[in-house]
Amino acid sequence: MHVNRREFLRRSICAALGGASLHGALGNLRLISAAAAAHRHAFTDYKALVCVYLYGGNDSFNTIVPCDSTHYGIYQGTRQGLAIPQAGLQQNVLNPLPAQGGLPGGPPSDGATYGMHPSMGQLTNGNAGLRGLFNSGKAAIVANVGSLLYPITQQQYQSGSVPTPAQLYSHDDQTNQWQTSRPDDANANGWGGRIADMLYSANLGDLPMSITLSGENRFQRATTVNQFAVDSYGAAFAAAGVDEGGDPVDFFQVQGMSFRGDGPESWVVGNDPGRRAAYDALRASGTQAHVLERAFADTANRAIANAALLNAAMTGTRLQTRFPDTDLGNQLAAVALMIKVRAALGMSRQVFFVSVGNYDTHGSQLADQAGNLEQLSQALAAFHAATVEMDVAEGVTAFTASDFGRSLAVNSDGTDHGWGGHHFVVGGAVRGQRFYGLMPSLAQYDEGHPGNGNPDDTGYGQIIPTLAVDQYSATLARWFGVDAGGIADLFPNLGRFPGGGDLGFMA
Incomplete structure (x- = not known):
């Protein structure tokens, strides 16, 4: 793998001074910062990446659902007792822009009309959730993303002729692969952490570039930049300056x-x-x-x-935007407050991590997912509104990630561990109101006649991804300011996938 000058300096100093001992004794490796000062990154703008991780594996096929009669009938036949009622989806229909010459993205690739889960379009605190963000051009849907070593077809998967990531369908393994974007290296640092290692010199202040609102995580694990853990309890009220009863709070x-x-x-x-x-x-x-x-x-x-x-x-930092007093609402309120004081802290690049759980819906999925998706939708909508209030929406991008998509096949009143799934990207720089990638078939797999069933199904109910996590991550990293050489360092397997590392959903 190509080693840039910063990495050469880091390795040389660690070797000379004892590597691990240097980190333990001297903390965040200020000697390395000094050695690399001559190659300091300098940005004239501010950008933040906000990873919204959904632990457990979100069922995206009940999150973004076809609602025209033809495609809904196929979906309903497969999902049986877990199908979302068609009327609720049609009331939350998505209105994608037509394809534009020279630009990727547009209507869904299968020609279907899609609606969002009804809990994602409810009007709360003046916003219409993620559906409102999508239809106003501030959110995009990236279809059927998953951990991949190589592009793979159903026939290749079933014959074992193309390698797949280790321990598919395992929570721990797939979480690591999503958060590192290195399914071939179980010991890799996180891709957010690797970006921070590469660009941390752009910040003039001493606060770490990587801030987590959800404890230590693999996504931000790095060699040089330590994760800084912040407790978000009560942040929704702190942002507004009042508590539940309207009394002042700081x-x-x-x-x-x-x-x-x-x-x-x-x-x-x-x-x-x-x-x-x-x-x-x-x-x-x-x-x-x-x-x-x-x-x-x-x-x-x-x-x-x-x-x-x-x-x-x-x-004394305050926001006019009101955040929901939920786990994710508090975390994103805290992120917004820290973004507001970015200049005082000398920050031009920041990487945030927030997360929620309860997405492992083997049972009671209809009830559990409704609450999960309402929380996600309202928190992201409030967060985007706060970035607009602070006049920084063009520089802040939030994106979802999860262990895996869930199985298309149902298991009583739930679903099993899957593979590919759909994700949301939200922000002022997003080429929104568009679908990116290929929407998979939602037909039942016909074991006797697989060619007449679902060519996107492994044969066991999991949907085979058509976009790699590498492509999704690299598109965000490129927007964040990582140059072409850095992209090659961060995502060494990117060249295996058609189109490389720019899916086009960032302006």
């Missing part, structure tokens, strides 16, 4: 550290003097004999320092 947390009270250490030590003294001794500079003790001290000190930076910038 509340924000970083790694559980309250922005009010006795300072950012209070979450660990409380107000007990003995505990505080013991904790201060553990993290005192230059007193640790063991490399793991030094790593702990460094991590704690950096977390406290970062919390102080964010605290100073965030105090």
Whole structure:
């Protein structure tokens, strides 16, 4: 793999100074930053990527559903008791733009009319959810994306003539492959983390480029840039400046550290003097004999320092946009607040990670997915409205990811682990109101006559992806500012797929 100058400098310094020991003792590798300063990235604009991860595997075939009579009949025959009523879909119909000369994307490739799940078009807090964003040109649908080593057909899958990623249909393995975009390397860092390693010098401040609202994750795991974990509890109310009862509030947390009270250490030590003294001794500079003790001290000190930076910038920060008081609503409210203070923190590029669970719908899918998709739709719509309020919509792109799509075949009142699935991309720079990629057949697989059934089905109910995670990720990375050489470094398997790493859904 091509090694650029930054990577050469990083490897050389790590080798000279002990690699892991350097990271443990010196934290976020400021020596590497200094060595690479001559090659600092400089951007005149601001951009943020926001990964919205749906843990468990979202059933996208009940999220975006055909509603014209012909295609709905096929879908209904396959989905049986899990089919969404046609009338509800027609009330939430999607109105894609016609294909335009020279531009990718347009109406769905199968000629069907599609509607969104009814819970995704409800008018709440002045917005019509993801359906409203799509029909107004602020969201796109990327069809049938999944983890792939090579393009593969049904016949190739069934004969085993083309390699597939390891442990297909496994939550852990497919999550790692989606978050790393490296199905051939189980030890790879996340693709968001690799981008941060590549571009972190663009930021003038000390806050890490990668911020997670959902704990440590593989997507942001990196060599140089540490994930900074922020607690989003109460952020929806903090953004508005009032609590549920309308009383004033000024509340924000970083790694559980309250922005009010006795300072950012209070979450660990409380107000007990003995505990505080013991904790201060553990993290005192230059007193640790063991490399793991030094790593702990460094991590704690950096977390406290970062919390102080964010605290100073965030105090009194408000938004007019109202966010839903849900798990995802709070996480995206916190992201919006941090984007608002980007200039004070010296940030020109940021990578955020938010997530929700409960998408592993083996049973009770109709009830569970309705709540899941309503939360997703309303939170993303509020988040986009906040970026418009802050006049930064063109620079902020949110996108969904999930372990896998679910099986087209049903299992009582749920679905099983699948493979390919559809995803949303939201933002002012998105070429929205369009479908990208190929919509798969939703017909039942006919084992006796597979050619007359569903050519997109593995034969076991899972839909074979026609777009690779690599292509989806690379399109976002290119928009974010990664150059052609960097794209080749980040996604070394990209050349295996037709059209390369630009699906065209970003302007």
